[in-house]
Amino acid sequence: MTDSSPIVHLTNLRLDRGGRTVLRDINLSVPRGQVVAVLGPSGSGKSTLLAALTGELEPAAGTVEIFGQPMPQSSRALLELRKKIGVMLQGNGLLTDLTAAENVALPLRTHTRLPKPVIERLVRMKLHAVGLRAAADAFPRELSGGMARRVALARALAMDPPLMIYDEPLTGLDPIASGVVMELVRRLNDSLGLTSIVVTHHVHETLPVADHAIVIANGSIVFSGTPAQLQASTDPLVRQFLDGNPDGPIPFDAMPRDTDTRPSKEAA
Numbered sequence: 001m002t003d004s005s006p007i008v009h010l011t012n013l014r015l016d017r018g019g020r021t022v023l024r025d026i027n028l029s030v031p032r033g034q035v036v037a038v039l040g041p042s043g044s045g046k047s048t049l050l051a052a053l054t055g056e057l058e059p060a061a062g063t064v065e066i067f068g069q070p071m072p073q074s075s076r077a078l079l080e081l082r083k084k085i086g087v088m089l090q091g092n093g094l095l096t097d098l099t100a101a102e103n104v105a106l107p108l109r110t111h112t113r114l115p116k117p118v119i120e121r122l123v124r125m126k127l128h129a130v131g132l133r134a135a136a137d138a139f140p141r142e143l144s145g146g147m148a149r150r151v152a153l154a155r156a157l158a159m160d161p162p163l164m165i166y167d168e169p170l171t172g173l174d175p176i177a178s179g180v181v182m183e184l185v186r187r188l189n190d191s192l193g194l195t196s197i198v199v200t201h202h203v204h205e206t207l208p209v210a211d212h213a214i215v216i217a218n219g220s221i222v223f224s225g226t227p228a229q230l231q232a233s234t235d236p237l238v239r240q241f242l243d244g245n246p247d248g249p250i251p252f253d254a255m256p257r258d259t260d261t262r263p264s265k266e267a268a
């Protein structure tokens with residue numbers, strides 16, 4: 001791939017789950033170095049989109065290209081690709097009986113044959129990057145929610161992935177810790193030369209650090225543009241989501257899976 005080719009390129013993507021279409025007509029290009037916010041109400045399909053980005057969910061139609069290559073088919077190639085994608089999942093996922101340093105070391109121990117002193121040095125560097133070198137020997141229960149989230153971030157960075165994906169990084173955090181985590185996402189993105197995709201419904205905390213935002217609702221992308229364009233949008237769907245109105249074009253209750261028989265666009 002060339003320096004100018006997008007890190008993620010989605011073309012006419014359709015994603016089905018449990019026999020029904022969750023997302024359709026998804027087109028997205030994420031250039032290198034950007035922080036892209038993927039926003040949408042609960043149940044809109046944000047995690048489903050993530051699953052397609054990591055190759056966990058095969059598209060029902062359309063294509064996913066990562067690092068300029070189509071999503072690999074073989075499980076071996078998929079495994080190699082995933083080493084280049086740092087994923088911070090909802091919650092921390094930290095192992096409670098390991099220290100912060102041991103948690104960060106885990107991917108390095110699993111995926112590399114680096115000698116112990118090198119791993120220890122890399123772990124110190126990652127903890128330093130998130131401002132937590134002093135907490136190396138602390139167990140997750142001894143850390144605040146925000147600190148634990150930063151350890152999870154250091155662990156996601158352990159293998160130096162060029163692409164970072166954050167799934168609801170702010171869940172359960174207070175506004176101050178949320179600000180710290182989002183600042184860190186931006187700073188690490190720029191200082192380490194990463195590309196970041198942040199999937200969240202925390203609009204107001206995420207937009208200030210994003211270069212580009214998309215909003216998904218009712219099964220497709222209803223907005224794609226800069227954070228300023230998003231804030232200025234007068235689209236009723238976008239406004240309802242941004243302003244948190246219970247009444248509007250986005251249904252408050254998700255359709256029950258087995259009673260939703262809406263045909264997908266392709267099938268219609």
Ligand SMILES: Nc1ncnc2c1ncn2[C@@H]1O[C@H](COP(=O)(O)OP(=O)(O)OP(=O)(O)O)[C@@H](O)[C@H]1O
Pocket residue numbers: 017018019022040041042043044045046047048049201254257
């Ligand atoms: N494994 C599955 N089988 C069937 N349906 C699923 C599956 N996973 C998700 N869904 C459905 O797909 C839709 C989108 O779910 P998804 O988890 O992607 O949304 P989300 O935007 O990430 O929600 P949240 O913000 O609450 O995490 C929902 O209607 C959900 O019920």
